[in-house]
Amino acid sequence: MKNWRADYPILVAEAQTIGALATIRSLGKAGYPVLAASHRQDALGFHSRYSRKALAHPPYEDDEAFAGWLDEILVEESVRLIIPSEGFLLAIRPRFPRFSALLPVPADAARVYSALSKYDLFQQCAAAGLGANLAPFLLVADDGPLSWKELRSLPPPLFVKVDCTYARRGGDGGVFRCENAAAAARKVGELRAAYRAILVQGYAPGVGVGAFLARWRGRPLGQFMHRRLHEVPHWGGVSSFRESWEHEDILADAEARLALLGWEGVGMFEYRWHPESGRFQLIEFNSRFWGSLHLALFAGVDFPRLLADAILGRPNPPVTSYQAIKCRLTFPGEIEYVYSCLKDRSLPWSRRLGPIAEFAALGLDPRVYSDLSFPGDRLLYGRMIIRSIRQFMS
Numbered sequence: 001m002k003n004w005r006a007d008y009p010i011l012v013a014e015a016q017t018i019g020a021l022a023t024i025r026s027l028g029k030a031g032y033p034v035l036a037a038s039h040r041q042d043a044l045g046f047h048s049r050y051s052r053k054a055l056a057h058p059p060y061e062d063d064e065a066f067a068g069w070l071d072e073i074l075v076e077e078s079v080r081l082i083i084p085s086e087g088f089l090l091a092i093r094p095r096f097p098r099f100s101a102l103l104p105v106p107a108d109a110a111r112v113y114s115a116l117s118k119y120d121l122f123q124q125c126a127a128a129g130l131g132a133n134l135a136p137f138l139l140v141a142d143d144g145p146l147s148w149k150e151l152r153s154l155p156p157p158l159f160v161k162v163d164c165t166y167a168r169r170g171g172d173g174g175v176f177r178c179e180n181a182a183a184a185a186r187k188v189g190e191l192r193a194a195y196r197a198i199l200v201q202g203y204a205p206g207v208g209v210g211a212f213l214a215r216w217r218g219r220p221l222g223q224f225m226h227r228r229l230h231e232v233p234h235w236g237g238v239s240s241f242r243e244s245w246e247h248e249d250i251l252a253d254a255e256a257r258l259a260l261l262g263w264e265g266v267g268m269f270e271y272r273w274h275p276e277s278g279r280f281q282l283i284e285f286n287s288r289f290w291g292s293l294h295l296a297l298f299a300g301v302d303f304p305r306l307l308a309d310a311i312l313g314r315p316n317p318p319v320t321s322y323q324a325i326k327c328r329l330t331f332p333g334e335i336e337y338v339y340s341c342l343k344d345r346s347l348p349w350s351r352r353l354g355p356i357a358e359f360a361a362l363g364l365d366p367r368v369y370s371d372l373s374f375p376g377d378r379l380l381y382g383r384m385i386i387r388s389i390r391q392f393m394s
Helices: 020-028 063-078 086-091 093-102 109-114 118-127 149-151 180-191 248-261 293-299 304-309 332-342 349-364 379-393
Strands: 010-012 036-039 054-058 081-083 137-141 157-160 175-176 195-203 207-216 219-232 238-244 265-273 280-286 324-329 369-372
Touching: 020 036, 020 081, 020 293, 020 304, 054 349, 081 093, 081 175, 081 304, 086 093, 093 109, 118 137, 118 195, 118 369, 149 180, 157 180, 175 180, 180 195, 180 219, 180 265, 207 304, 207 379, 219 248, 219 293, 219 304, 238 332, 248 265, 248 280, 265 304, 293 304, 293 324, 293 369, 324 332, 332 379, 349 379
Parallel strands: 010 036, 010 081, 036 054, 324 369
Antiparallel strands: 137 195, 157 175, 157 195, 207 219, 207 265, 219 238, 238 324, 265 280
C-alpha cells in the first residue's frame, strides 16, 4: 500500500547542520520525499540516504539569485512544506507572505521575526509578568542611556547578545562574553552603531537544560526535555553530550511562555537549572529545530514527523512520554569538548585529563547513542570522522 506521505515533497533548509540532518532523517524515514537544501556543496545532509534530492543554492546574501532559485525549485519539485532555518527566514523576510502557507510557523510575520529575537523574548516576558525565572538581564534600546548601576548589578561574566532582526544594515547575530561590567559597557558601545537593540545577560549558574515543545493550530503535538552533560566549550556552549530528562516546573514555565509568544510549530526553551537550590532561569528561545534533535528521535519523540503530519492534515495523538537515554555528537562535538578541557589551564590536571578516559568509556558503552549513527544511515558517521580528522589536522 502506498504511503500517503509520498505525495508531499518537503524542502529542508541548512542541510549542513546537525539539526537539519535529524529532520531529513525523520521525514525521509516516515516516507516524505525530502529535498535537502544548502548553500554548501559539502553539506552532510546531501549524503543521507533519507534525502531524495540534494539542492545546492546561491548564498542568502545574493538576494536576487536565491529568490530566483527558490521560486524555481518550489514549482519544479511541487514542494508542499518548507522546514526553515533562521537564516532562511531572514532571507525571505521581504517576501514572507508569499511563502507563509508553506512554512510551519505562524502566519503573522511580526510574530515570526520577533520570535527570532532574544531581546524581544525578554522584553515580552518581563512586560507580561513572567520575569521571575529569567536570567538577570538589561535591555538596551536604540540610542537610549546605558545604566551603569544596572549593568554592575548583573552577576559576571556578562553576555552581550544581538539579533539579526535588529541589525541596522543587515548582518549576523552574536553572543559576546565579557568578564565584567566595564568590558560589557565597551562591547555595547561598539555594537550600538550596528544594532538597534541589545540584550545584556548576567551569569546564570547551573546545568544547561532544555524544554522542547510542538503545537499546531493550538493542538499540542509533542514535548521533550533534556539535560546537558557536556558543552563546547566545557564552561558553556552548544551541547555535545546530553540525556533525556524531566522537570515538571520547567516544562510548565516553558508552556506558559510558548502561549505568551503565540507560537505555532516547534520551539526550544533553554534554561540553566541549579540542582542544589532547585532554581531555574531562562536563557533563550529557539523557534526552529535544534542541534540535539537526534536525542529526541532516539527517545521516541519524532518532532519533524509529528509537525509535518499535523500541518498536512493527518495529526497524531500528542507524544508526552519518552525513553531515558543518553546521546552524543561524538565527532566533532565530543572531540572539541575534550580539547577545551585540555587547553584550560585553570582546571586541575585530573579535570583536564579525565575527559580523555571518559571519551573512550562512552565510546564503548552500547547504551550511549550517537547523533550520526542513525538506523539505516550509519555511513555518515564514518564520513564525519574523516571530516573531523581533516579539520583538526588543518
